[in-house]
Amino acid sequence: MDERLHSLAKQPYADKRKQPIWSQIYDRLRSALDSGLLPEGSRLPGEDDLAHMFGVTRVTLRRALSLLQREGRLVSRKGVGVFVRSISVRYEVRETEAFNTALSGAESTMEALSLVRKPASDGAAEALGLEIGEEVTEVRFIQYSQSTPYYLAIKEFPVSVMPGFALDYEKTGSILDAYAAAGIHSYVRAETRITGDFATEEEADLLRISRQAPVLRSRSINQDSNGRGIEYNRGCWPMLSVELVFNNKTSGV
Amino acid sequence: MDERLHSLAKQPYADKRKQPIWSQIYDRLRSALDSGLLPEGSRLPGEDDLAHMFGVTRVTLRRALSLLQREGRLVSRKGVGVFVRSISVRYEVRETEAFNTALSGAESTMEALSLVRKPASDGAAEALGLEIGEEVTEVRFIQYSQSTPYYLAIKEFPVSVMPGFALDYEKTGSILDAYAAAGIHSYVRAETRITGDFATEEEADLLRISRQAPVLRSRSINQDSNGRGIEYNRGCWPMLSVELVFNNKTSGV
DNA sequence: TAGTGGTCTAGACCACTCG
DNA sequence: GAGTGGTCTAGACCACTAA
Numbered sequence: 095m096d097e098r099l100h101s102l103a104k105q106p107y108a109d110k111r112k113q114p115i116w117s118q119i120y121d122r123l124r125s126a127l128d129s130g131l132l133p134e135g136s137r138l139p140g141e142d143d144l145a146h147m148f149g150v151t152r153v154t155l156r157r158a159l160s161l162l163q164r165e166g167r168l169v170s171r172k173g174v175g176v177f178v179r180s181i182s183v184r185y186e187v188r189e190t191e192a193f194n195t196a197l198s199g200a201e202s203t204m205e206a207l208s209l210v211r212k213p214a215s216d217g218a219a220e221a222l223g224l225e226i227g228e229e230v231t232e233v234r235f236i237q238y239s240q241s242t243p244y245y246l247a248i249k250e251f252p253v254s255v256m257p258g259f260a261l262d263y264e265k266t267g268s269i270l271d272a273y274a275a276a277g278i279h280s281y282v283r284a285e286t287r288i289t290g291d292f293a294t295e296e297e298a299d300l301l302r303i304s305r306q307a308p309v310l311r312s313r314s315i316n317q318d319s320n321g322r323g324i325e326y327n328r329g330c331w332p333m334l335s336v337e338l339v340f341n342n343k344t345s346g347v
Numbered sequence: 348m349d350e351r352l353h354s355l356a357k358q359p360y361a362d363k364r365k366q367p368i369w370s371q372i373y374d375r376l377r378s379a380l381d382s383g384l385l386p387e388g389s390r391l392p393g394e395d396d397l398a399h400m401f402g403v404t405r406v407t408l409r410r411a412l413s414l415l416q417r418e419g420r421l422v423s424r425k426g427v428g429v430f431v432r433s434i435s436v437r438y439e440v441r442e443t444e445a446f447n448t449a450l451s452g453a454e455s456t457m458e459a460l461s462l463v464r465k466p467a468s469d470g471a472a473e474a475l476g477l478e479i480g481e482e483v484t485e486v487r488f489i490q491y492s493q494s495t496p497y498y499l500a501i502k503e504f505p506v507s508v509m510p511g512f513a514l515d516y517e518k519t520g521s522i523l524d525a526y527a528a529a530g531i532h533s534y535v536r537a538e539t540r541i542t543g544d545f546a547t548e549e550e551a552d553l554l555r556i557s558r559q560a561p562v563l564r565s566r567s568i569n570q571d572s573n574g575r576g577i578e579y580n581r582g583c584w585p586m587l588s589v590e591l592v593f594n595n596k597t598s599g600v
Numbered sequence: 601t602a603g604t605g606g607t608c609t610a611g612a613c614c615a616c617t618c619g
Numbered sequence: 620g621a622g623t624g625g626t627c628t629a630g631a632c633c634a635c636t637a638a
Contacts, residue, residue: 111634114607140623151609153406156624161559165545173616173623286593288541290563290586292418306414308561308586310543333543333561333586340539340593364615367626393604404628409605426604426636 103147116157134180163304166332180242207234218250222323229253247329286314308333356400369410387433416557419585433495460487471503475576482506500582539567561586
C-alpha cells in the first residue's frame with residue numbers, strides 16, 4: 095500500500111493559482127483516508143519521506159497534515175509518528191432522552207477517571223443553587239467507542255442531595271442506580287448549553303486529538319421531579335465526531 | 348497606540364522550550380485585542396512591520412495571526428490588510444423560545460439575502476415529510492449585530508402548506524406574520540440538531556471570518572400544532588460567538 | 601505602481617521516543 | 620544513537636487591492 099500512496103503523491107499538481115499545493119495534498123491525503131488506503135490506527139510515513147514523495151518541502155506538507163490534525167483525522171505523537179485517528183461516524187447524542195449517554199447503535203464504554211469530594215465549582219453552584227463552599231461529589235468520565243475516546247465529562251452531584259453518591263456509584267457503577275439509592279427515581283434534563291471552543295492541552299491528550307483542535311462543549315443541569323438541582327455536567331467532544339439531537343415532544347406552543 | 352504595540356512586541360521572550368515564540372506572540376496580540384489596544388475594526392500594521400517589531404520572520408508571525416483568524420478575532424483581506432473583527436460577547440440563542448432569533452440584550456438585524464421557489468432540499472424533504480420534487484419557498488438570511496454578521500440561515504417553507512409565503516413575507520418582513528397569514532398561529536420547534544464543522548468559502552465570506560474557521564451548525568424543524576412540518580432551517584454561526592441554550596420546562600420524566 | 605497578504609523553498613536546530 | 624515531529628530563519632515569487 096506504500097506503492098499506492100506513492101502513485102497518489104506523484105500525480106502532477108493542478109495550476110497552483112487555482113488551488114494551493116498544500117490544499118491539493120490535503121485532498122489527496124483525505125481521499126487516502128476515506129478510501130481506507132491509510133487504515134485507522136496506521137502510521138503514516140515520516141514527514142521527510144512524505145515531503146519527498148509529494149515533491150514539496152516539509153513546511154508545505156505539514157500545512158496539509160495540520161489541517162487533517164485539526165479535523166481530528168490524524169494525530170501526531172512527537173518522536174513517534176503521525177497516526178490515523180478513527181473518526182468513522184458522527185455519533186448522535188440525544189440530549190432529551192432518559193440518559194444523556196444514549197448512543198445510536200454503537201457499543202461504547204464509559205470509564206470513570208476520578209471521583210473526589212470537593213467544594214462545588216462556580217458553574218455548578220450557580221446552576222444547582224448551592225451555597226458558597228457547599229460540597230459536591232465530582233466524577234470525571236471518559237467515553238470510548240471502539241477504543242477511541244470521543245467524550246469527556248465532569249459531573250458534580252451535591253452532597254446535600256446525594257450524601258452516599260460515591261459509595262453507591264462505586265458499588266454499582268451506574269449513575270442511575272446512585273440516583274435511585276438517594277430516592278430519586280425520575281429526573282429531567284432541565285437545561286443544556288452548547289458552545290464551541292478549542293481543546294485544552296489536557297483535553298487534547300485525553301481525547302487523542304491535536305492541540306488547538308475545535309471541540310463542542312455542553313453544560314447541562316439535571317433536576318429531580320421537584321425541580322431540585324441534582325447534577326451539573328460539563329462535557330466535551332471532538333467537534334467533527336458528534337451530532338447533538340434535541341427533541342420537543344410537546345405539541346402546541 | 349502604535350507605540351504601545353511596539354513596547355508589547357519588544358519585551359523579551361520566555362524560554363522557547365517552555366512555550367514556542369509563535370504562541371507567545373499569540374498571547375501578546377490577544378491581550379492587545381482584549382485590552383482594546385487594537386480596537387474593533389482597526390487595521391493591524393503590515394505583516395512585514397509586525398514581524399520586524401516582534402523580531403521574528405513573517406512565517407512565525409503568521410502562525411500567531413492564523414490562530415487568531417481561526418478564532419474569528421482577526422480577518423485578513425488579501426491586498427488590503429489584517430483587521431480586528433468584533434466578537435465582543437457570546438450571544439445566547441434560546442432554541443426553545445417562541446422564536447429562534449431571540450437574542451439576549453443585543454440589537455440585531457435580520458436581512459434576507461434571497462427568496463426563491465424551488466424543489467425541496469433532501470434534508471428538508473425528509474425532515475418535513477415532503478414528496479420527491481415538492482416545492483418550497485427558500486429564504487436565505489444573514490443576521491448582524493452591530494454591523495457584524497454572526498448568523499447565516501437557509502429556511503425552507505413548503506408551498507403546499509404556505510402557498511402565499513413569498514408575498515406575505517415580502518409584504519410584512521416577518522416570518523411570524525407569514526405563518527399567521529397561512530392560518531398558523533402556534534408552532535413548536537420539534538427538533539434541533541447541532542454539529543460542528545468548518546466554514547465553506549461562501550460562509551466565510553458572508554460571515555467575514557477566515558476560511559477554515561470552525562462554525563456551529565444547526566438543523567431544525569418547526570411543526571404546527573397538528574404536528575405538520577412547516578419549516579426546515581439550516582443555520583451557521585462562527586464557533587466562538589454563540590452559546591445555544593436549550594430548556595425543558597416539563598417536570599418529571 | 602506600490603503595498604498587501606498567500607504561498608513556497610532549502611536549509612537548520614531542537615526535544616522527544618524508542619531500541 | 621537514530622529517527623521522529625516541532626520550531627524557526629531568510630529569503631523569494633505571486634495575486635490581489637487601492638490610489
